[in-house]
Amino acid sequence: MMIEVKNLFKQYKEVLALNNFNLSVDNGDIYGLVGPNGSGKTTAINCILSLLNYEKGDIFIFNEKMNSSKNNIKAKIGYIPQDVSVIYDLNVYDNIDFFCGLYIKDKKLRKQYIEEAIDFVELNDFRRFLPKKLSGGLLRRLNIACGIAHKPELIIFDEPTVAVDPQSRNKILQGIKELNLKGATIIYTSHYMEEVEYLANKISIIDKGHILVTGTSKELKSFVGLGNSLEISNIKIDKNYMDELNNIRGVSKILKNKNDLKIIVENALAISNIINYLNKNNIIYDSLNIKTPTLNDVFLEITGRELRDNGY
Numbered sequence: 094m095m096i097e098v099k100n101l102f103k104q105y106k107e108v109l110a111l112n113n114f115n116l117s118v119d120n121g122d123i124y125g126l127v128g129p130n131g132s133g134k135t136t137a138i139n140c141i142l143s144l145l146n147y148e149k150g151d152i153f154i155f156n157e158k159m160n161s162s163k164n165n166i167k168a169k170i171g172y173i174p175q176d177v178s179v180i181y182d183l184n185v186y187d188n189i190d191f192f193c194g195l196y197i198k199d200k201k202l203r204k205q206y207i208e209e210a211i212d213f214v215e216l217n218d219f220r221r222f223l224p225k226k227l228s229g230g231l232l233r234r235l236n237i238a239c240g241i242a243h244k245p246e247l248i249i250f251d252e253p254t255v256a257v258d259p260q261s262r263n264k265i266l267q268g269i270k271e272l273n274l275k276g277a278t279i280i281y282t283s284h285y286m287e288e289v290e291y292l293a294n295k296i297s298i299i300d301k302g303h304i305l306v307t308g309t310s311k312e313l314k315s316f317v318g319l320g321n322s323l324e325i326s327n328i329k330i331d332k333n334y335m336d337e338l339n340n341i342r343g344v345s346k347i348l349k350n351k352n353d354l355k356i357i358v359e360n361a362l363a364i365s366n367i368i369n370y371l372n373k374n375n376i377i378y379d380s381l382n383i384k385t386p387t388l389n390d391v392f393l394e395i396t397g398r399e400l401r402d403n404g405y
């Protein structure tokens with residue numbers, strides 16, 4: 094077991110940020126921790142890293158009890174914080190040198206590691222740039238290079254793609270997969286469900302400081318019994334037809350947002366029954382899309398709330 098967090102409680106004055114938080118991360122995992130803003134992800138990470146004190150609970154990393162003086166454990170961890178934390182009067186190269194130098198004292202080896210980190214985040218053309226000359230995406234990549242240059246066994250990414258352009262975002266996601274393939278265990282926090290679905294082999298959904306469910310993306314969807322859905326836009330439909338639509342075999346739920354419908358179905362037959370029904374009754378709509386369930390749907394199903402507002 095790489096990380097074991099047991100019964101963690103963290104209180105900030107009147108806010109209970111972690112409420113019996115538990116987590117088990119295995120060697121080789123890309124572990125996704127997802128939850129809405131303010132659900133406690135950053136607090137959990139900061140407690141795990143001993144950057145924050147907590148009221149109650151136990152944290153083990155590499156099977157050793159973690160506390161702030163465990164430098165042997167810290168040396169094996171890379172942390173990429175949510176807020177970019179680099180040194181603004183050092184250039185790209187010297188920033189990576191500084192952070193890598195906290196753990197790698199051998200100069201020759203460090204030089205090699207810095208070069209590898211620069212290559213990895215593709216900042217070769219910017220090695221002498223000061224951070225303030227870098228775009229948001231490049232700055233995030235520097236933040237990553239500073240966290241991974243010392244080749245940690247465990248890497249914790251806290252929302253690394255917030256406010257990042259699509260090109261840098263894809264590079265970051267690809268890079269994380271690559272680090273994992275090379276042997277690093279990854280913890281990845283995000284409120285972007287699709288990123289976590291793409292990356293993680295194991296996912297925990299956190300809300301109000303507590304883990305609601307854990308599993309693979311497939312397990313979480315089947316846990317809440319979600320099937321595919323049919324999204325129909327701009328439909329002109331009377332109430333009595335709506336009732337009949339609800340009664341079609343295999344229709345498990347209908348969500349309405351103004352003139353758009355999202356119909357959760359149990360099987361493919363239900364989809365063809367719905368389409369036949371609409372055609373038979375000359376019900377007009379603009380478009381019809383079949384959607385597979387997302388982790389956002391899982392969150393909605395469990396909490397009754399949206400992770401992010403998508404209209405329904």
Ligand SMILES: Nc1ncnc2c1ncn2[C@@H]1O[C@H](COP(=O)(O)OP(=O)(O)OP(=O)(O)O)[C@@H](O)[C@H]1O
Binds near residue numbers: 110130175
């Ligand atoms: N230093 C602090 N003082 C008081 N309350 C805090 C502090 N830091 C966080 N909180 C509160 O604790 C709760 C959890 O916050 P946290 O930042 O851990 O959530 P998060 O899931 O990481 O959210 P985000 O995605 O917005 O960073 C929130 O209610 C937040 O307002």
